[in-house]
Amino acid sequence: MDSNELRAMQAPLKKKYLEKPEEGEWTLHAEGTLGKNLACHVETHIGTVESGLHPATGGDGTQACSGDMLLQALVACAGVTLNSVATAMGIELKDAKVRADGDLDFRGTLGVSRDTPVGFKNIRMTFELDSGADPKKLKKLIDLTERYCVVYQTLQNSPEISVKLTRN
Structure with a gap:
């Protein structure tokens, strides 16, 4: 992508947000569900990430x-x-x-x-x-x-x- 393509892609969004500032305000979300072995399963757009304890706090390093x-x-x-x-x-x-x-x-x-x-x-x-x-x-x-x-x-x-x- 070059600068002209980037500007063309973003121009309508910038125009919309200038004309209607409230359109630029979004609420992003993250959610996790507790799992076994002290895990928290975090949903992402590309799948679930299993997070857990860092090895310095007792984790085994297999979880994020x-x-x-x-x-x-x-x-x-x-x-x-x-x-x-x-x-x-x-x-x-x-x-x-x-x-x-x-x-x-x-x-x-x-x-x-x-x-x-x-x-x-x-x-x-x-x-x-x-x-x-x-x-x-x-x-x-x-x-x-x-x-x-x-x-x-x-x-x-x-x-x-x-x-x-x-x-x-």
Whole structure:
């Protein structure tokens, strides 16, 4: 796909969202069902993912770890955004890789230390690009990728989260 095809594909959506801002507001959903061996079966558009404990918390490594899945979602979103922005800017990427590394201390989630926070302390993203583009254009590409990546922005600007319990 080139920049003209991308613009043509997105133009009707941009026009619609400008004219009717409410059309741009969507609610995305994720749902999981608890399973055997401490698993949670998460439905995706391409099938069910069985998530479970990370080996650092007692898992055997045969199930997806939600922490890894968070980093994978970040990489996926940043990769798609990078690809789209590069296309829009006319930047040729011969090869590109996106990596996310996150540091956490499992003592927190296991309740070993109340002083240890639960969750990632740091997340580092690396963009490895093979391109003949000017370094200033590549810097702008990364800046715009950060700006328009939904998962990156969500992690940077924590949304309000509410929790509700319902009973059958």
